[in-house]
Amino acid sequence: MFAIDEVLKRTMQSMGEDVYTKYLRHSILFYWKDIVGETNAKHIKPLRIEYKRLFVYIADSSWKPTLYEYKSTFIQKINDFAKKEIIDDILLGNPNERPKEDENVICAPPQVDISKELQKITLTDDELDEINKSCAQIESSSLKNIVLKTSINRMKLEKYKRQNKWHECEKCGALCPQEQRTCDVCTQLEDETFRKTITQILRDVPYATYAEVKKEIERSMPQMIDDFLPHTVESIRTSLIQQTANSLDTKDQNQVNLLVMLYKRIPLDKLNDKIINNTLYELRYNLPMKGRITFER
Numbered sequence: 001m002f003a004i005d006e007v008l009k010r011t012m013q014s015m016g017e018d019v020y021t022k023y024l025r026h027s028i029l030f031y032w033k034d035i036v037g038e039t040n041a042k043h044i045k046p047l048r049i050e051y052k053r054l055f056v057y058i059a060d061s062s063w064k065p066t067l068y069e070y071k072s073t074f075i076q077k078i079n080d081f082a083k084k085e086i087i088d089d090i091l092l093g094n095p096n097e098r099p100k101e102d103e104n105v106i107c108a109p110p111q112v113d114i115s116k117e118l119q120k121i122t123l124t125d126d127e128l129d130e131i132n133k134s135c136a137q138i139e140s141s142s143l144k145n146i147v148l149k150t151s152i153n154r155m156k157l158e159k160y161k162r163q164n165k166w167h168e169c170e171k172c173g174a175l176c177p178q179e180q181r182t183c184d185v186c187t188q189l190e191d192e193t194f195r196k197t198i199t200q201i202l203r204d205v206p207y208a209t210y211a212e213v214k215k216e217i218e219r220s221m222p223q224m225i226d227d228f229l230p231h232t233v234e235s236i237r238t239s240l241i242q243q244t245a246n247s248l249d250t251k252d253q254n255q256v257n258l259l260v261m262l263y264k265r266i267p268l269d270k271l272n273d274k275i276i277n278n279t280l281y282e283l284r285y286n287l288p289m290k291g292r293i294t295f296e297r
């Protein structure tokens, strides 16, 4: 099985868990063809990865059953490639979202060799003294060597971040790149809360429009309003539709109503048997096997 270049992988790992996860996600999109095979890759195109969910685009809908049939195999292959559980679901993206036609647009994984960058950083005598002092108590010389090396690298990394104008995260104080308001960890936590809030709004009011959801976000998470785009709510609506469909018990009328209201964007009093039936027909490949009875249009 094709695997990621070991040296590059170790380099990215040394930059911390979040950078490494970003790198892995990027690599999965970049090496997609090698992971799922050429034929599958031709018909099932990766769009993006959000919180362990890979969104894909399928132009020819006759390939949708293939995706559902081999979904767990694909997930396994992706995680084997990354040597980490990086994906736990594969979902269809928003129907308006198209993969970039030019494959080169998905650029190669970052090639910045951080260990080379760190070699260019020198520590002052004071800084080295500080490290030596912190290791003075360690008796075993081999252990001492390891701790010294690690501490030197860590201090160099901190210096590298400062020299590249990294600043303190608004929330936790960790150093983060100039263009980010918060560090990767805080950004991810905030994003998850943001997504959870939007999901809850859609569960409560499944037919809510972009403007209606926006009003609620302005009230409850004003700091996120710049990130709130029509695309955000659409992608969350899509995954909520798929999650609801994937686990749908067609006998549970509340679940069925929720699914139809989300999908058709209409309130409860506008539902009727015909609309419900059409929706279940359109979403039949998303339904669990036992629920996949034939729906007539």
Ligand SMILES: [Zn+2]
Binding pocket: 169, 170, 171, 172, 173, 174, 182, 183, 184, 185, 186, 187
């Ligand atoms: Zn932070």
